[in-house]
Structure formats: structure tokens, C-alpha cells
Amino acid sequence: MKKLNIGIVGLGRLGKEYVKNLTYLVPNAHVIAACSIRKEELDYVRDTYNVPNLYTSYEQMLEQQEEMEAVVIVTSTDQHSDQIIKAVEAGYHVFCEKPLALNIEDCIRVEKVVEKHSDRITMLGFVRRFDASYADAKIKINEGLVGTPYLLRSQTVDKDTFAPFQIEFCTTGGGIFHDYNVHDIDLAHWYLGSRIEKVWALGGAYRFPEFGLAGDADNTAAMCELQNGTIAVLVASRISSFGHNTCTEIFATEGNLKIGDPPVKNMLQIADKHGIRREGMETFFDRFQDAFLTQIQSFVDHVLQSKQPELTMNNATNATLVATALTKSFKEKKPVTIADLIS
Amino acid sequence: MKKLNIGIVGLGRLGKEYVKNLTYLVPNAHVIAACSIRKEELDYVRDTYNVPNLYTSYEQMLEQQEEMEAVVIVTSTDQHSDQIIKAVEAGYHVFCEKPLALNIEDCIRVEKVVEKHSDRITMLGFVRRFDASYADAKIKINEGLVGTPYLLRSQTVDKDTFAPFQIEFCTTGGGIFHDYNVHDIDLAHWYLGSRIEKVWALGGAYRFPEFGLAGDADNTAAMCELQNGTIAVLVASRISSFGHNTCTEIFATEGNLKIGDPPVKNMLQIADKHGIRREGMETFFDRFQDAFLTQIQSFVDHVLQSKQPELTMNNATNATLVATALTKSFKEKKPVTIADLIS
Amino acid sequence: MKKLNIGIVGLGRLGKEYVKNLTYLVPNAHVIAACSIRKEELDYVRDTYNVPNLYTSYEQMLEQQEEMEAVVIVTSTDQHSDQIIKAVEAGYHVFCEKPLALNIEDCIRVEKVVEKHSDRITMLGFVRRFDASYADAKIKINEGLVGTPYLLRSQTVDKDTFAPFQIEFCTTGGGIFHDYNVHDIDLAHWYLGSRIEKVWALGGAYRFPEFGLAGDADNTAAMCELQNGTIAVLVASRISSFGHNTCTEIFATEGNLKIGDPPVKNMLQIADKHGIRREGMETFFDRFQDAFLTQIQSFVDHVLQSKQPELTMNNATNATLVATALTKSFKEKKPVTIADLIS
Amino acid sequence: MKKLNIGIVGLGRLGKEYVKNLTYLVPNAHVIAACSIRKEELDYVRDTYNVPNLYTSYEQMLEQQEEMEAVVIVTSTDQHSDQIIKAVEAGYHVFCEKPLALNIEDCIRVEKVVEKHSDRITMLGFVRRFDASYADAKIKINEGLVGTPYLLRSQTVDKDTFAPFQIEFCTTGGGIFHDYNVHDIDLAHWYLGSRIEKVWALGGAYRFPEFGLAGDADNTAAMCELQNGTIAVLVASRISSFGHNTCTEIFATEGNLKIGDPPVKNMLQIADKHGIRREGMETFFDRFQDAFLTQIQSFVDHVLQSKQPELTMNNATNATLVATALTKSFKEKKPVTIADLIS
Structure with a gap:
């Protein structure tokens, strides 16, 4: 070999x-x-x-x-x-x-x-494109199982235990949009078959004010319009109490696909005085190791x-472009058009 | 009117x-x-x-x-x-x-x-026959959606908080088989289209020894052979820590139906430090009020x-017959044939 | 009495x-x-x-x-x-x-x-405030179980079979934002404890072009900023292939609540050649009858x-205000501030 | 290294x-x-x-x-x-x-x-002992999370598409109890901390009469009494229409553990005209590859x-002993005590 x-x-x-x-x-x-x-x-x-x-x-x-x-x-x-x-x-x-x-x-x-x-x-x-469930969703779409996708909701959510360690480095990584949503942006482009052209991002430091002082956020949401008229809603969070929670939902004309929800660690269900429950995952690595x-x-x-x-590399450029636009939108508190960034 | x-x-x-x-x-x-x-x-x-x-x-x-x-x-x-x-x-x-x-x-x-x-x-x-989900399962079977049922697993499980109050009355109600499984027996007859003819019951007082002293059990399992060669497995428990849990599974030649699982209180999911969870129901009444x-x-x-x-009334007689056989089997530690009870 | x-x-x-x-x-x-x-x-x-x-x-x-x-x-x-x-x-x-x-x-x-x-x-x-699961979520929040809510995602989604009949009347009902999202708006105000002050709405006629010709949409998404800095993301759809799907997710500082997801008809699970599945609900009425x-x-x-x-009535005025802003934002393709509507 | x-x-x-x-x-x-x-x-x-x-x-x-x-x-x-x-x-x-x-x-x-x-x-x-979810359940039990186990339900269920190929070899493999339930027997011994001492097995050729002609079954259920007074209920099926379905439930004095249910292929949920659904697994290998x-x-x-x-090897001997007893019980249509096999 x-x-x-x-x-x-x-x-x-x-x-x-x-x-x-x-x-x-x-x-x-x-x-x-x-x-x-x-x-x-x-x-x-x-x-x-x-x-x-x-x-x-x-x-x-x-x-x-x-x-x-x-x-x-x-x-x-x-x-x-x-x-x-x-x-x-x-x-x-x-x-x-x-x-x-x-x-x-x-x-x-x-x-x-x-x-x-x-x-x-x-x-x-x-890496998400290579996850078995994300890849399966793409196959289902290509086969026409659910018609044409027109709305995607995707989120990258980390367990709160890591947030305190992120405060120091949150800006050197480009901030939450570059660090978290760059995956969701790529998924939006991939599943919706087009590119994001306009974005509006909101967010805040709802639990850790330190992120706000650093000009970043511990939670954000963003709405994005794509060139083909479809829509992407992106969420990022650093403070999930129950574990890593990356999930994506695709609304299509004949059906709906949900990937990664509920974000459970394995196939064990526990039922006890806390209810009927599943444990979550510690990190993105537990989710995406394979x-x-x-x-x-x-x-x-x-x-x-x-x-x-x-x-x-062009997929990557496009993702960075959108992450940059999201960051700008969040900081300037207004919608940003991608074309304005590169003119 | x-x-x-x-x-x-x-x-x-x-x-x-x-x-x-x-x-x-x-x-x-x-x-x-x-x-x-x-x-x-x-x-x-x-x-x-x-x-x-x-x-x-x-x-x-x-x-x-x-x-x-x-x-x-x-x-x-x-x-x-x-x-x-x-x-x-x-x-x-x-x-x-x-x-x-x-x-x-x-x-x-x-x-x-x-x-x-x-x-x-x-x-x-x-009452279970009138529950929307149990009734829906019967309709699906009658429509031929899953083929012919041949194995049923059904359980009646109560929240543990009520067990201490049941100790005193467990025998006047006929014991756990009469009180709990009589529903499951009727469901077995209803869904499998036949009558139980032979049973073997096991059980114990695994958490509350008082039930054992009273000649009863806090948990039981039973296997039943029906006249048409199908099988029913029945479970009863007085000690569920997370709530009432009545559920039934029907194995059929072309599919499988599950009723009442997971036994959740409502449509609220909580995700917190205890995991991703649903709350259970307090009593059979929360489950079967409608x-x-x-x-x-x-x-x-x-x-x-x-x-x-x-x-x-004949349905009821048949259910009592089987509950009586289960009780006898449990007490005498051997299989019991229904025909032997009425000869 | x-x-x-x-x-x-x-x-x-x-x-x-x-x-x-x-x-x-x-x-x-x-x-x-x-x-x-x-x-x-x-x-x-x-x-x-x-x-x-x-x-x-x-x-x-x-x-x-x-x-x-x-x-x-x-x-x-x-x-x-x-x-x-x-x-x-x-x-x-x-x-x-x-x-x-x-x-x-x-x-x-x-x-x-x-x-x-x-x-x-x-x-x-x-009506949603009176649903057992929505009410339970409010109780959990009031009790402090999940900390302080800061992001809400809420959607009103109808089964596609009704869409053809809605085309004729979609504008007399005020359009999809007034007809569908008014509930989600009220929930955002209720759970987030503040009022929406700025919105951006997107949408399209992705499956039924007739809605587009009528100046309406068959699907929309909107992002909303509230006065207290929290965020609401609202989705509406007329074309769900599997049934009515009203659900709401609340991100809070110590946990997450999800209401109404998955949107299943009852407690029956079917497993057959189509997979492991639950049936959906026909209409909002199946969901909210109680x-x-x-x-x-x-x-x-x-x-x-x-x-x-x-x-x-003031809750209602506020909801109508936001629905009006969403409609204006969708039609004029730009963010709209609530204050601008009433000045 | x-x-x-x-x-x-x-x-x-x-x-x-x-x-x-x-x-x-x-x-x-x-x-x-x-x-x-x-x-x-x-x-x-x-x-x-x-x-x-x-x-x-x-x-x-x-x-x-x-x-x-x-x-x-x-x-x-x-x-x-x-x-x-x-x-x-x-x-x-x-x-x-x-x-x-x-x-x-x-x-x-x-x-x-x-x-x-x-x-x-x-x-x-x-192999099941090495599955992450089965191993996690054992850890939870050892940690005392759910108290003492007293009842186990475990099943080995294969997709129906393989049944026709099994007919020829069903007896050289020792029949369904040796081939399917040997895993469930070992799990019963492992989780319940004791050994099965008495069994009663039922079964039939409910979909493929050929298994009956070969002296075997396409579905079986068995109830087992362990030396420490706990109970195991074992099910085997060759005819699942939706995929491989190995799962196990453990009733314990303070809680309940469920492993492998629902038996889904991956983290993709499809919602379409067939309902809200997950796809199953083809083979035991998809389930237990890791x-x-x-x-x-x-x-x-x-x-x-x-x-x-x-x-x-002694674990294995004990499992074979029980599988042999189950086979005997099924064929002779009566309960069998393990001790009688080795005397």
C-alpha cells in the first residue's frame, strides 16, 4: 500500500x-x-x-x-x-x-x-461535513428525500465549564463568530447551496461579563440572507450547563432534517429522581472524534x-468573510452586507 | 338531549x-x-x-x-x-x-x-383501552400496519412514594398481580387476540421487605403463554423513583408498537446539570385522566x-383468572395452568 | 355555584x-x-x-x-x-x-x-400561556431552575395540507406574521421579561409561489432585539409535511428549556420499514385543545x-406592534424599530 | 512500544x-x-x-x-x-x-x-460489555447511582432481511438461544451479580415457518430466576422490520437504566410524511463496531x-449452560433448572 x-x-x-x-x-x-x-x-x-x-x-x-x-x-x-x-x-x-x-x-x-x-x-x-449524521443529511437532501432546503438553523454551543478559560483568549481567536460559527456558516453554504450575502448579529455577555469587557460575547444569534433567497439562523453559546450542543435543523419544502439533537453522550438512559434523562457531552471532541x-x-x-x-480554500474564505461580517454587525449594531467588506 | x-x-x-x-x-x-x-x-x-x-x-x-x-x-x-x-x-x-x-x-x-x-x-x-395511544395502537394493528402481533411486554409501575401506604392494604386488594397486572392481562388478551393459558410468575420484596412479610411483592415479572401460541411478559413494580410508568410494547410480524414510553409528564424538556431530561408523572391518574x-x-x-x-364482564373474568393464576404461581414457585384453576 | x-x-x-x-x-x-x-x-x-x-x-x-x-x-x-x-x-x-x-x-x-x-x-x-408545558416552563423559570433567560427561539408551523386554503385569505388575516408569529411574540415578551424593540424579518414563498404573489410568504424567520438586551428568533411556516409543529426553546444562564419538541400526536411509537417514528399532529387544535x-x-x-x-389588552397591543414591524421589515427588506411605528 | x-x-x-x-x-x-x-x-x-x-x-x-x-x-x-x-x-x-x-x-x-x-x-x-453505553451502565451501578438491580430485560433482535439466510444454519449455530441470547445471559449475570438457576422459554416461528420445521424459532421470550432472587427476562427475534435492536433495561431499587433504546443509526432525525423518525441499524456490527x-x-x-x-472462560461456560437450558425448556415446553443439566 x-x-x-x-x-x-x-x-x-x-x-x-x-x-x-x-x-x-x-x-x-x-x-x-x-x-x-x-x-x-x-x-x-x-x-x-x-x-x-x-x-x-x-x-x-x-x-x-x-x-x-x-x-x-x-x-x-x-x-x-x-x-x-x-x-x-x-x-x-x-x-x-x-x-x-x-x-x-x-x-x-x-x-x-x-x-x-x-x-x-x-x-x-x-469537520462537521465528515460527521456521519451531517453527511447522512447531505445524502438525504441530494436524494431529494425532503425537497429543497430553504431555512437552516445551526448552533455551536460549548459546555460552560470551559468558558472561564476562554475569556483570556477570546479575541486572539477572532471572537465567538470566528471561533464558533465558522462551522455553522460553512454548513449553511453547503446545505442551502448558496452563499450568505447579508447578516445581522446580536449577542451579549449574559453570564460572564468578562467577555463583554473584552468586546466579545458569551452568546450570540445571527440571521443571514443568502444569495438564492434562503435563510440561515446561527447561534453560538459558551455557557451550556449540560454539555456540548452542536445541532442543525434544515427546513426543506417536503420535510425537515435535524442533526445532533438531543446532544447525548451515548445510548444510556437514566431514570431516577431527576427524571428521565440522558447525559450530555463534555466537548466538541466527544461529539466529533470519529x-x-x-x-x-x-x-x-x-x-x-x-x-x-x-x-x-474558497469555502474557507467564504466562511471567514461571513464570520467577519457577523463580528462587524455585532460590534456596530447593524446589518452588514458581505459585498461591502470586499469592495 | x-x-x-x-x-x-x-x-x-x-x-x-x-x-x-x-x-x-x-x-x-x-x-x-x-x-x-x-x-x-x-x-x-x-x-x-x-x-x-x-x-x-x-x-x-x-x-x-x-x-x-x-x-x-x-x-x-x-x-x-x-x-x-x-x-x-x-x-x-x-x-x-x-x-x-x-x-x-x-x-x-x-x-x-x-x-x-x-x-x-x-x-x-x-381504562387503558380508552387511552388515546393504546386505542391508536389497536387501530394500527387492525389496519394491518405492523402485521400480526405475537409478543407483548406490558408493565404497570407506580412511583415509590406511594409504596409505604400500600403495605397495609396490599393483600386486601388481592396483591400486586390483581392490583397492578390486571390491566396488562386485559391488554394481552386484547392485542394478541387470544387468552393466556399458562403462567410463571417471579417476584420479590427488593426494596420494602414489608411486602414480603405480607406474602406480597414490591416487584414481579411473569411470562404467559396464550392459547394461540403467542407470548406475554408482564411486569409490576411499586418502587419507581421517577414516576408512574405504564408502558406496553407489541412485537408484530411486520413492525413494533410501543405505547407510553418514555413516561413523560408533558412536552417540556429540561437540560441542566442533571442532563437532558423530562419529568415523570406522579400517579396513574396523571397518565390516564383523559x-x-x-x-x-x-x-x-x-x-x-x-x-x-x-x-x-367476561373480559374481566378472564383477567381475574389470570391474576389468580399469577398469584398462585408466585406463591407456589411453579408454573400454573389456567385450566387447572377452574376444573 | x-x-x-x-x-x-x-x-x-x-x-x-x-x-x-x-x-x-x-x-x-x-x-x-x-x-x-x-x-x-x-x-x-x-x-x-x-x-x-x-x-x-x-x-x-x-x-x-x-x-x-x-x-x-x-x-x-x-x-x-x-x-x-x-x-x-x-x-x-x-x-x-x-x-x-x-x-x-x-x-x-x-x-x-x-x-x-x-x-x-x-x-x-x-392560548399558549395556558398550555401545561408552556406554563410548566414559566414555573420552572420563576423558580430559578435554569437561571435567567436571554435567548428564545419560537416557531409556529402548520401542516402543509392547509396551505392551499390559506392562499386566498392570507392577507385579510394580516399575513403570516400577524397570523402565526403573534403567539411567539407574546411568548418572547412573557419569558424574556421585556419587549421587542427592533426586528429584521426574512421570508419567501418557497413552495407555494401564490403567497409571494399575494405579498405574503409561506415561510419566514425573524430576529428580534429586546429592550433588556435579550434576543428572540421567530420562525413561521405554512408547509410542514409531518404536521403542526409549534415549539419554543429558551436559553437561560443555568439551563435550557424546550417546549413542544418533538411535536408528536400521542404516546405511540411505531417502528417499521420507515424507521422508528412518531406521528405528528394535524392542526394547532390537536396541540392546544386542553x-x-x-x-x-x-x-x-x-x-x-x-x-x-x-x-x-396591553400584551396584545405589544404583540400586534411587533407583528406589524415584522411585516414592514419583510416587505421593505430592512430592520425596523418599534419606536418608529408609533411615533 | x-x-x-x-x-x-x-x-x-x-x-x-x-x-x-x-x-x-x-x-x-x-x-x-x-x-x-x-x-x-x-x-x-x-x-x-x-x-x-x-x-x-x-x-x-x-x-x-x-x-x-x-x-x-x-x-x-x-x-x-x-x-x-x-x-x-x-x-x-x-x-x-x-x-x-x-x-x-x-x-x-x-x-x-x-x-x-x-x-x-x-x-x-x-462484546457488549465493551460497548460505551453498556460499560457506562455498569459504572453507574457500581457507583450506586440507581441502587441495587433486581430485574433485567434484555433482547437481541436482528433485522428481518437476514432471516432467510439464517434458516439453513440455525441449528448448526445451536439455535436462537445460543446464537442470540448468549449475550443477554452474560449481561444478566454481569449486572445482576448472580447466576441464572431456573428458566422457562417460549417461542415460535411466527413469520418464517421454516425455523419451526428446523426445530428452532424466529422469536423467543424467556424468564429466568437467578440464585440471588433477581429476575431476567430475555427476548430474541430474527424478524425486526426496522433494523437491529439490541437493548437492555435494568430495574434497580433507586432508579432504572436503559441501554440502546431507541436503536437509532445516527444523530439524524427525519420528519416527513411518514412522521418524525430515525432510521435503524442494519446489523449488530453497525451497533457494536466500536x-x-x-x-x-x-x-x-x-x-x-x-x-x-x-x-x-467461566463466564462463557455459565452463559452456555443457560443457553442450553433455554433450548431444552423451549423444546420440552417446561421450566428447566440449571443444576439438573450438570448433575
Whole structure:
């Protein structure tokens, strides 16, 4: 079996998960190099997953790791665009975690480079598309089971226990719209078959005033008009008391699809003095663990088959555009038209 | 509108509910008499529902209340058979709460009298048949939606808060099989289209040893073979921590029907630190309040239309027979055949 | 028992239901008069419910029916305001079905008259507040179970089979926002403890272009900002393929409440070749039948106890204001501020 | 990382899955040999998973494959006992798929050999114990969340589409009790903390008479009394129209646990003209795919840590004993006591 030689940059919690998946669970992948500025992370992947070549410099990895064929980028968002560009220009295939960037200029820079090197396989990680239930919904729509979708409600909701730790970093991640809703935006584009063109976002710091002081929110809602006349309603929340709660509802002309609701941990129902109940999930990772594997497997397969994936950098640019518009709408307290951002 | 003149005997909690239903919610009924040995109960129905004629003697009510046409019996089980017989022989139509009796002799005595007076409308209260969901399941089966039923699982489960009060009276009510499973037995006969012919019952006093000391149980399970080769599995419990939980599952050759599961109070879902949950119901009455009304309305309509109801005294005899067999099986720790009880 | 003497005007499907409820199911009510311009409707309530006094003229009923104490108005929306004013000025207590009016001037006219006659009990019918599950959610919030609500999603969705019949009348009822979302607006005000001050509505005729030609929509979504900084997202749909689907979700700082979801007909689950499934409800009436009774019982009780109900004409004015703003926003394709409507 | 060298025997559908899991998903395992009498199966695992050493003789594999440390047995049931004995006596650790054997003599033979070689790690595959939801239920019970279990209902139900193919082999697999309920028996022992001592089984060929002609059934129900006075009710069905449906309910003194119900494929809800619905699963494999991996990972870990697993051959003997008793009870139409089988 031909194996794809991969170098990975970024070895935080999610980065380590990528190394584990690529090492053990993606048979046609081989992690031959890893890069991090933290030595202990490099030690960890060497000791745990036998990654043979370790780098503290990304540029060095790109230059020296000759048999490397593809780069997987799991660094912080502000580094994504530069790292993608460098990898593509150095001749590598690239998978990058979402979001592409926090500003449109960076997105467009990436897109231009990617266009020029169309023989390179590039893919951006919108993991929900690879979740079995989200994918099943797409199949059902494509088969015509529920007619034509015209309204989507989608939310990204995290357990409240993580909120206190997010306060410090909420703005470096671009704020709640970039960090949470970028997935929902991509789903809206994917399921509704069009692009968001106008948005109005509201929100507040309803439980943790600190988010408000940082110019961010702990909860938001947004309404979006798409170019084809369909509608998307997006919600984000940092303060769910019962667990991670990503769910999406699609209204279509002949039926309705609901994905991820109720957001239960497993198939155990408890009935006791608290009622008839199911436990929730701790994190997005409990919900999307399988999808992360399916996604990176899909990237590897596309590269080995020299086939561009459905999920392009352009999808990512569009998502960032809308997240930027939502942020602007929230801050300026008025509707924002996407076209006005890029003119 | 022709109204049926009704006298009621037994004014406990359920009796009062019958008076309320017949007074306010059954337009073609008129409660003209009530009988109880407790004066305060008679006062209550006179003051609350304007019942005009009050008796402390059942026989007196039957004799003196000339314009009375039907009797509704909601007394304790040990009085049912005699009161039915007296009413029928005195020329009245009769509705009686379940169960018909705790022993087979009494059942047969009633049946013989009822047969002789076939112009009298008589009906026994198996309220579940009148619940919207149970009735809907019967319709679906009759329409052939799920093929032929061959296995039924049915349970009667009460909230644990009532168990301590049941200890004293558990044997005067005939024990858990007569008191709880008599409904499930009737449902088995109704849905499976046959009669139970052999049973094996197990049980124990798993939480309240007092039931064991009284020769009864706080939980039981029983397996039953029907004459047509189908199967019924019956469960009873006095100790549910989350609420009343009556539910029934029907396995049929082309599908499966589940009635009453999950046993939720209403359409409110709460998600909080205890998980994603629904509250349960306090009592059987919360579950079957509507069915009690539908049932007594059905009795009144049948009398006014001079039509015998589907639910006959014979249904009740059969249910008592099986409950008796279950009790015997539980006590003697071996399977019991129904035919052996009546030979 | 003191009974309230009631005259009813409007004997369409819902009007007849009010007569039935008041005749049979509200013990302390007495329908002594009914008014309709359709003789066959008058005949029907005389024959079916023994309503003794029948009128084709509302004014005549108000003048001649001396022992009448309260008027129940179930006519078409355009008559509500005048009929309320006439009844209140003639000295009667008034219950009126929602909505109060389609324009703000009419609402304000009513409010002024009602204020002047504060001894008259007046109540407007927002039936959802009387549904057991919606009421339970309010209790839970008041008890502090889930903290402070800050985001509400609420929808009114009808089965598609009725849409073709709605095309002709969609504008006389004020359009989809007045007809469908007026309930959701009232719930937003009730649960979020504030009033909507700014709205943006989108929509389209996604399945039945005829609604578009009539200037209306078959589906809409709207985002609303409340004075206290909370948010409401409202959806309306005329084209649900699986049944009526009214549901509401409340995000609060310590938990989440969901009311009415999934919108199932009863407690029967069917599992067959179509999957594991529940049937939906045909109409709003299947969903809210019990609540209609609870609501009118509440009105009667308030009158007999000379107590103003929580649900005032002012609640209704506020709901109409917002529905008017939503309609304007939808038509003019831009956000609308409530204050701008009444200045 | 130390890797366990494994040889596998039996390369049918499930056997191939074990090879895949051990090759890709169990990092500390290495499949160094495979055995099958079918050459095309050996070719397949060589080509697909690079298994280096291939055998058509089990004995040859045991003798010649020196660096092999453990054997995984996924052959037909009638070969299990001999293959376990040979492997253990040859010095290998052994994992064997359920059931251990169809008769008690074989079980006891295995147990004796296993006892004599207690340094060998041996484990039998009751995969449900490794399912996340079943395992979670066990944790909840151990933590005391629901008190003491006293009644278990458990069922193994397959989709009807596979029944026609099962007719031919239903008896070589030992019949429905050995093939289906052996899992439920093990769960009863595990959760109730005791062993079944008396059983009564009923059943029939309700949809496919061919099973009846073969002396087997397409549906069965059984009631079981355990030594500690608790109760288990077991159901098996070959004819579910909506999919695989393995589920278990545990009644305990302070609460109730339900595992696997409703048996849905994923987190997608479809609402359309068929109602509000979820799709079912095709096979047990869709339900337990993750558990199969967790289970074999657990075996490998136990071997590498020289630790006997909780799941012993004795568990398997006990399950076979009960399945044998159930079969006897079904055929002889009377209750059977386990002690009578082994005296």
C-alpha cells in the first residue's frame, strides 16, 4: 500500500490527536515529521508515536524533509495563512484546520497562491461535513428525500465549564463568530447551496461579563440572507450547563432534517429522581472524534488519488468573510452586507 | 338531549373523579344519586357537584331511586360482584371499576346473572383501552400496519412514594398481580387476540421487605403463554423513583408498537446539570385522566344506544383468572395452568 | 355555584369549540346568548348546545341580553377592536381571541377604552400561556431552575395540507406574521421579561409561489432585539409535511428549556420499514385543545373573582406592534424599530 | 512500544474485521499469522493487511509460528473449544469469539485446561460489555447511582432481511438461544451479580415457518430466576422490520437504566410524511463496531500486562449452560433448572 508521507505542524491537544489518528488509524498515512516550538510536545510525539523527524522551525521542516509529501497544519489561526502559502509554494499538499484566517486579506492571499499551484491538493478542515449524521443529511437532501432546503438553523454551543478559560483568549481567536460559527456558516453554504450575502448579529455577555469587557460575547444569534433567497439562523453559546450542543435543523419544502439533537453522550438512559434523562457531552471532541478521523482519511485519500476535495480554500474564505461580517454587525449594531467588506 | 340518570356508589378519590366527570364533562349524563358509608363524602358531592339524592345504604339507593337508570360502582374490590349482581337484578345498567373480583367464583356468579339479563348494559372498567395511544395502537394493528402481533411486554409501575401506604392494604386488594397486572392481562388478551393459558410468575420484596412479610411483592415479572401460541411478559413494580410508568410494547410480524414510553409528564424538556431530561408523572391518574373520561362517556353512550360494549364482564373474568393464576404461581414457585384453576 | 352568563359572537370552527367548552366543560359558565350572521351556525348551537338566545346583530345582543355579564369574541380579526370597545362600553366583561387587531391605531383605541373602564375584566387569548408545558416552563423559570433567560427561539408551523386554503385569505388575516408569529411574540415578551424593540424579518414563498404573489410568504424567520438586551428568533411556516409543529426553546444562564419538541400526536411509537417514528399532529387544535379550555376557564374564574388577569389588552397591543414591524421589515427588506411605528 | 504478536484463525466477515482492527487500530498488536481453510481469504488478508504468514492448518500455525504469542479465534462455534485447548496447551494466550461452545462438556473441558495453565491469558468475547453505553451502565451501578438491580430485560433482535439466510444454519449455530441470547445471559449475570438457576422459554416461528420445521424459532421470550432472587427476562427475534435492536433495561431499587433504546443509526432525525423518525441499524456490527475494537484492545493490553481479564472462560461456560437450558425448556415446553443439566 502506498503511504502518504506527512509532516505536521502544531502539537497542541488537537495536533496530538491528528498525530495519533495519522499514526494508527489512517493506514495509508505515515507521519515522518512534526514541528512545534515546544520541545516537550516534540518529545511527546517522538516517544508516543515514534515520529522520527522533529523540528522547532516550520521553514526548516519544509526545506529539509525531502521525502515529505504533505503538510498538516494544526497551529493557531493567525499562522494558518502564511504556513499554507509556504507549504504550497514549497510543493507540498496541505491540510489546514479551520478557520483559514481571521481577515479577508489573508484568505485572498492564500487563494491566489493555491490557484497558481492547482496541482497541489489543498483542503480546509470543516469537520462537521465528515460527521456521519451531517453527511447522512447531505445524502438525504441530494436524494431529494425532503425537497429543497430553504431555512437552516445551526448552533455551536460549548459546555460552560470551559468558558472561564476562554475569556483570556477570546479575541486572539477572532471572537465567538470566528471561533464558533465558522462551522455553522460553512454548513449553511453547503446545505442551502448558496452563499450568505447579508447578516445581522446580536449577542451579549449574559453570564460572564468578562467577555463583554473584552468586546466579545458569551452568546450570540445571527440571521443571514443568502444569495438564492434562503435563510440561515446561527447561534453560538459558551455557557451550556449540560454539555456540548452542536445541532442543525434544515427546513426543506417536503420535510425537515435535524442533526445532533438531543446532544447525548451515548445510548444510556437514566431514570431516577431527576427524571428521565440522558447525559450530555463534555466537548466538541466527544461529539466529533470519529469525524476528525474520517476527515483526515479523506484528505490522505484525495492526495494519493490526485483529486481535489469538495472542501476547498474558497469555502474557507467564504466562511471567514461571513464570520467577519457577523463580528462587524455585532460590534456596530447593524446589518452588514458581505459585498461591502470586499469592495 | 336525552341524559342518562346515574347513581354512583363509592366516593373515594376515584369515585369523586367519576362524579366530576359525569357532572361536568359527560353532557348526556346526570348524576342523580350517590352512595357512601362516609357522611363527609356525601356532603362533599352534594356541596361540590349538587348531587341531589344521597344514600348510606346501597340497597336503599337501588330500591328508592326510581328515575335512576344506571349504576356506577367505584367501591373496594371485595364489594364489586355483589353490587353488580344486585344492580343488574334490580334492573339497572352497570359500569364497574376494575377488577371484577379477586376470586373466580365471584366472577362466575356475576357472569351468570349478567347473561340472564342480557338487556342490561354492563361494562367493566379497563381504562387503558380508552387511552388515546393504546386505542391508536389497536387501530394500527387492525389496519394491518405492523402485521400480526405475537409478543407483548406490558408493565404497570407506580412511583415509590406511594409504596409505604400500600403495605397495609396490599393483600386486601388481592396483591400486586390483581392490583397492578390486571390491566396488562386485559391488554394481552386484547392485542394478541387470544387468552393466556399458562403462567410463571417471579417476584420479590427488593426494596420494602414489608411486602414480603405480607406474602406480597414490591416487584414481579411473569411470562404467559396464550392459547394461540403467542407470548406475554408482564411486569409490576411499586418502587419507581421517577414516576408512574405504564408502558406496553407489541412485537408484530411486520413492525413494533410501543405505547407510553418514555413516561413523560408533558412536552417540556429540561437540560441542566442533571442532563437532558423530562419529568415523570406522579400517579396513574396523571397518565390516564383523559382515558377515564373517554371510558365513562363510552359507557353512557352505549347505554343510551342500547348497545353492549366491546368490554364485557367476561373480559374481566378472564383477567381475574389470570391474576389468580399469577398469584398462585408466585406463591407456589411453579408454573400454573389456567385450566387447572377452574376444573 | 355562581355561574357567569356569557354571550358569544363568532361561531366558526373555533367559536363552536368555545360554546362546547363553556357549555360542558366550564362548570361555572352559562352560555345564554350567541351571535352570528350565519343562520345555520345559530341553528347549530341552539340544537347542539341548547343556547337559548340567538342574534344576528351583535349590537342587539349587547342591548337586549340583560342578564348577560360577559362577552366572548371569536370573530374575524378585523372586527375584534370595535366589538371589544362596544362590549366594554356597554358594561360587559370581555374575552377576545387573538390577535387584538392588525394595526396599532385599533389597539390603542381599545386600550384607551379598557383603561377608562378598569372595573371591566378584559382578557386577550394567547392560548399558549395556558398550555401545561408552556406554563410548566414559566414555573420552572420563576423558580430559578435554569437561571435567567436571554435567548428564545419560537416557531409556529402548520401542516402543509392547509396551505392551499390559506392562499386566498392570507392577507385579510394580516399575513403570516400577524397570523402565526403573534403567539411567539407574546411568548418572547412573557419569558424574556421585556419587549421587542427592533426586528429584521426574512421570508419567501418557497413552495407555494401564490403567497409571494399575494405579498405574503409561506415561510419566514425573524430576529428580534429586546429592550433588556435579550434576543428572540421567530420562525413561521405554512408547509410542514409531518404536521403542526409549534415549539419554543429558551436559553437561560443555568439551563435550557424546550417546549413542544418533538411535536408528536400521542404516546405511540411505531417502528417499521420507515424507521422508528412518531406521528405528528394535524392542526394547532390537536396541540392546544386542553389549553383552550384552561384559558376560558381562567377568564371565567377571573371575572367571578373580579380580578384582572395577567394577560392584558396591553400584551396584545405589544404583540400586534411587533407583528406589524415584522411585516414592514419583510416587505421593505430592512430592520425596523418599534419606536418608529408609533411615533 | 512492545507489540503483541498475534495469529488469527477464522477469516470470515468478523475475522477480517479483527484483522483490520488489529492491523490498523490496535497500536500494540501485530498480526503475524492468519489461518483459514479458504485460500481466497488468506489471499485477501495478505493483500489487504500485509499479514506475512498464512496457514491452511491451525495445528501448523500453532507449531511453526514461533514468535507468535497469542491466538485470536473467530471460527465457527463448533471449533472453539478444541482450538482454545490446543492453543493454551501450546503455550499461547487466547481470545475467542462467543460462544465458547454449544454443549457443557466442551465448556468444562476448556475450563479444566485453562485452569491448569493459569499463566496463559484467556478471554471470551462478550462484546457488549465493551460497548460505551453498556460499560457506562455498569459504572453507574457500581457507583450506586440507581441502587441495587433486581430485574433485567434484555433482547437481541436482528433485522428481518437476514432471516432467510439464517434458516439453513440455525441449528448448526445451536439455535436462537445460543446464537442470540448468549449475550443477554452474560449481561444478566454481569449486572445482576448472580447466576441464572431456573428458566422457562417460549417461542415460535411466527413469520418464517421454516425455523419451526428446523426445530428452532424466529422469536423467543424467556424468564429466568437467578440464585440471588433477581429476575431476567430475555427476548430474541430474527424478524425486526426496522433494523437491529439490541437493548437492555435494568430495574434497580433507586432508579432504572436503559441501554440502546431507541436503536437509532445516527444523530439524524427525519420528519416527513411518514412522521418524525430515525432510521435503524442494519446489523449488530453497525451497533457494536466500536465495542469490537475496544474489546480486542483490552485483550491485547491484558496480555501485555500479564493480567487476567474480568471476562473469563467461566463466564462463557455459565452463559452456555443457560443457553442450553433455554433450548431444552423451549423444546420440552417446561421450566428447566440449571443444576439438573450438570448433575
